[in-house]
Amino acid sequence: MRFRWLGMVFDIPTMIMTVITAVIVFLFLFFMTRRMHAGVPSGRQNVIEWVFDFVRGIAGNFMDAKTATKFVTLGLTLFIYIFISNQLGVAFNITTHHTGQVSERVLDMLSVSGTPEAEEAKRAVIEEKLAAGEGVEIAWWKSPTATPSVTFALALCVLLYSHYIGIRKSFSGWFKHVFLNPIHILEEFIIKPLTLPLRLFGNIFAGEVLIGFLLAGGVFASIPLFLWEGYSVFVGSIQAFIFLALSMVYISQQANDGH
């Protein structure tokens, strides 16, 4: 389900999941940080302090403590956002199945694609499926991070922010670091922007594809499905950690003096 606005394509389920995840993250953090006191912490304050120290520790691995503290908000939000995103698709998926006749408007939204030719082809395929009684499926609930748009957006935020820090610190220093070495040009404009989001997307998307495959396997696949769900939780946590750690590395490369 997509629509076009201002020449850009928007994917409705992705946007819904993005907003849901953001709301969950915010409510979680908001609830966890109520009624904190500076004395001996207890209950949920212990948890949020542990998470806070965890993120600060990762940032502190690459920067001095004072600089690291500035990026804890970004790191904490990134980590929890990605962690919750990854787990959302593991628990369950919601897909709607449409058969028979669908309205012209829905057909338009279903067939939105990059080029008019691709759009035509897609529309033809959907119409064929509907005519054959097979129907079309729309996935409404899935991990936001199983969509490249989301992971590319997060990576873009981190990388642009890191460059912003570098430029603000010293434009000539940033310029020399980024442009005077061909390896660095390759790294900054191709390797980092591709590997950071695609690693996360690939892991989570593959997890969901396999979950979908095992769900189709019925009763016989229940034990592998159970195992794979557990592994997906693990992968989701690890990928959130890796994304956080790499973000902090990239930021530290711009925030630290000398390379």
Added chain:
Amino acid sequence: MLDFGQVTLELGSLLFQVIVFIILLIAVSKFATGPISAMLEKRRQHVENEISAAERSRQEAETLLSEQRRLLDEARNEAKAILDRVTKQAGDEAARIVEEARATAERLKAEAQADLAREVEKAKAELREQVTGLSVLLASKIIEKELDEATQKSSIDQFLKQVGDRL
């Protein structure tokens, strides 16, 4: 938009995600990490204060302890001085009393000796008087017999001398 069938990359969703994430960041910074940082800063200050307060009270205790020790030493010295003084005084007093007693005894002894000597002198004088009287009596008795006063006188003197030597 890139379309690979199941995998698609939409610019609109991407920008929407960026905006949502930035809004989330601002909200988290305002409502979650802000309070956490404030609380951690408060705790840091609290711990710092506690440490400095502990250090202060430790120093205070040390000062008080040395003060107490000094006072105790002072009191001990004073007690010793008082004891010494009293002992000395008592010794002096005893010596004085003994001395006084000795002096009194001496005085009494001397008085007694003087009395005795006076008594002796008195007795001697009395005796001399009596002897003289007797001598005169004797002499008058003798003169009655032979009136040779001159001879008598010499014999009386001799006699008296003998008496005097014997006394």
